[in-house]
Amino acid sequence: MQPAIQVRGLSCGWGERLILRELDFDIHTGEVVTILGGSGCGKSTLLKHLIGLYPPLAGSILIQGNELVSADNQAREQILRMIGVMYQSGALFGSLSILDNIKLPLGSFSPLDTAAIDTLARLKLRLVGLEEFADFYPAELSGGMQKRAAIARAMALDPQILFLDEPSAGLDPVTSAELDQLIRRLAETQGVTIVVVTHELASIAAIADRAIMLDKSIQGILAIDTPAALAAASDPRVAHFFHAARPARAGTASVL
Amino acid sequence: MAKPSAAATTIAESLQLRAGGYAISGELTLHSTSRLWPACRAIDWQGQTLDLAAVTRVDGAGAALLFELSQAGAQLQHLSADGQRLLQALNPSQPLHIPAPAGELPLISRLGRASSLWLNDLAEQISFIGEAAAAFALTLRRPQLLRRAELWRQCEQVGANALPIISLIAFLLGIILAFQSAIPMRQFGAEVFVANLLGLSVLRELGPLMTAIVLAGRTGAAFAAEIGTMKVNEEINALVTFGYRPMNFLVLPRLLAGALMLPLLAIWASVIALLGGAIVLQGFGIPLATFWTQLSGQVTPLDILTGLIKAVAFGLVVASVGCLRGLSTGNGASAVGASTTRAVVQILVLLVVTDGLFAVVFYHLGW
Structure with missing residues (x-):
């Protein structure tokens, strides 16, 4: 079975500035893979290259066996139909209700009629637990609800791969845990491959089958393994990421 | 409304009417359901069976169609494990929540609302002029x-x-x-x-x-x-x-x-x-x-x-x-x-x- 994503010799950067060099990795169909690492290691840069927003400096990216980097416009559109993306801020269209946010790509890129689009969009909202809020505008929703609505929109065209950029960022631990459960449930029920950029250790443990750890000092991949294996790794840089101790204030350690 | 008869009849490309019920074959995906959906809506599904044994693939849109048919009373048979998993995620026993469209307000209410907005806007402008004058002073x-x-x-x-x-x-x-x-x-x-x-x-x-x-x-x-x-x-x-x-x-x-x-x-x-x-x-x-x-x-x-x-x-x-x-x-x-x-x-x-x-x-x- 071909990998959902196959990356070979991928170097990413901005202009002359190299951020990641010669990455090689596969992401298998149905997996939940997290891309993790410290701030500035290139997590979001890698994601933006994987979804074709920026051209890499070198290397190839195969999405479901289709080359993304050298694809012409038509092939590129076909590849983009296979992926859904949730951006860090949600990036919902503020002038549309969340139902209309989901209907928009369905109306443009699916042959369904209006009634079918309406049913399908409402069911996407049911999947993320927002069915009752269909007519709400993004500004009327909490941060966690906006993220869930953004996931529903990313799922609108039934993508085979879902990319989530920092889904837990800015959320309280309870909402963050609920979102993790949703991601896991989507992976299990929808059969979709999910790539999540995050540095939340709790999220990584809760959702990931495997994790790709990037490191700024080597401008590349430090380790690829299961979260449990990474947490037990002997490499000091991996261990430091997973077990970085924060000094507790006197008297609070026993409380937390 | 079409009713089942003894002979197999093709209603849509992949929807057949057979003795004892209906059957769908092929893929149930975002693109293939576009033709099936209108055809299925024309059928009275109450008490009808729908054989899905010949369905090769189901995606989210296919599951949505099956959800609608299930809500209309169709009894789904031989749905694959993947299809069942997708359908169950949509909670097919729970009807879809579609709020009634808000009716148009009577003329007097609309006039009242518009007047209230206008007055608020005027108050905001007067307040702004006052604040600006105070800031200048x-x-x-x-x-x-x-x-x-x-x-x-x-x-x-x-x-x-x-x-x-x-x-x-x-x-x-x-x-x-x-x-x-x-x-x-x-x-x-x-x-x-x-x-x-x-x-x-x-x-x-x-x-x-x-x-x-x-x-x-x-x-x-x-x-x-x-x-x-x-x-x-x-x-x-x-x-x-x-x-x-x-x-x-x-x-x-x-x-x-x-x-x-x-x-x-x-x-x-x-x-x-x-x-x-x-x-x-x-x-x-x-x-x-x-x-x-x-x-x-x-x-x-x-x-x-x-x-x-x-x-x-x-x-x-x-x-x-x-x-x-x-x-x-x-x-x-x-x-x-x-x-x-x-x-x-x-x-x-x-x-x-x-x-x-x-x-x-x-x-x-x-x-």
Whole structure:
């Protein structure tokens, strides 16, 4: 079975500035893979290259066996139909209700009629637990609800791969845990491959089958393994990421 | 409504009617369901069976179709494990929640709502004028409160940077006015009086008004968009929590820049428009010296003063409405767009109203 994503010799950067060099990795169909690492290691840069927003400096990216980097416009559109993306801020269209946010790509890129689009969009909202809020505008929703609505929109065209950029960022631990459960449930029920950029250790443990750890000092991949294996790794840089101790204030350690 | 019969009938490409019920074959995906969906809606599914043994793949859209059929009473048979997993995630026993569309409010309610919004808006504008006046008074007492660097920056943006567009519009305006007036005046041999006409209309009326209209689109919209974006990004909240007053920090430099720069731009625009008119009249055989003699004989310092007073008022209108609409921006990118549009429309309306008021006042003053 071909990998959902196959990356070979991928170097990413901005202009002359190299951020990641010669990455090689596969992401298998149905997996939940997290891309993790410290701030500035290139997590979001890698994601933006994987979804074709920026051209890499070198290397190839195969999405479901289709080359993304050298694809012409038509092939590129076909590849983009296979992926859904949730951006860090949600990036919902503020002038549309969340139902209309989901209907928009369905109306443009699916042959369904209006009634079918309406049913399908409402069911996407049911999947993320927002069915009752269909007519709400993004500004009327909490941060966690906006993220869930953004996931529903990313799922609108039934993508085979879902990319989530920092889904837990800015959320309280309870909402963050609920979102993790949703991601896991989507992976299990929808059969979709999910790539999540995050540095939340709790999220990584809760959702990931495997994790790709990037490191700024080597401008590349430090380790690829299961979260449990990474947490037990002997490499000091991996261990430091997973077990970085924060000094507790006197008297609070026993409380937390 | 179709009912099952003994012979197999193809209803849609992959939907067959067989003895004992219906059957679907092939893929149930986003693209294949587009033809199936309308066909399935035409069937009374109550008590009918739907055999899905020949379905090869189901995706989210396919599951949505099966959800709808299940809700319509169809008994789904032989659905694959993947399909069942997708369908169960949609909770098919729970009907879809579709709120009834909100009915249109009665006329009296709509009138009431519109009046309430209008009154709130008016109250907001009056409050803004009061706050701006208070901020100005405070700045007069404590001049160190005025951010001078910001004032000069705004003066540059409102004034110096607007010179090219103001010059172009004013020059063309002078040319057009002179042409349109000179042609009929020539029939009476009175084209020399076009200079008088131009002098009065440009210095008293068109110079300040045209400049203000250009600045409404250029500066008023920019103020509304800039302050509106700051509001959306919570930069205004950050200013308040630091102890800054948005009125002093943001609004006052812009108001002063508007009030100071618009008269200067209006004078410049008037000079350029008169220059354009003079060039046209040369074509009609009126030399520059004659043009100047006619102009200086007609235009008094009071005409120039009335134009300048208007320009100051127009500058305040452009800057204050731009700032007010920026500060009252709601949430999201669309709110910034709405504020900008509102600012420009409101500025244009207020400019005409202000101009009308000045006309009445100046008439009664005998200016």
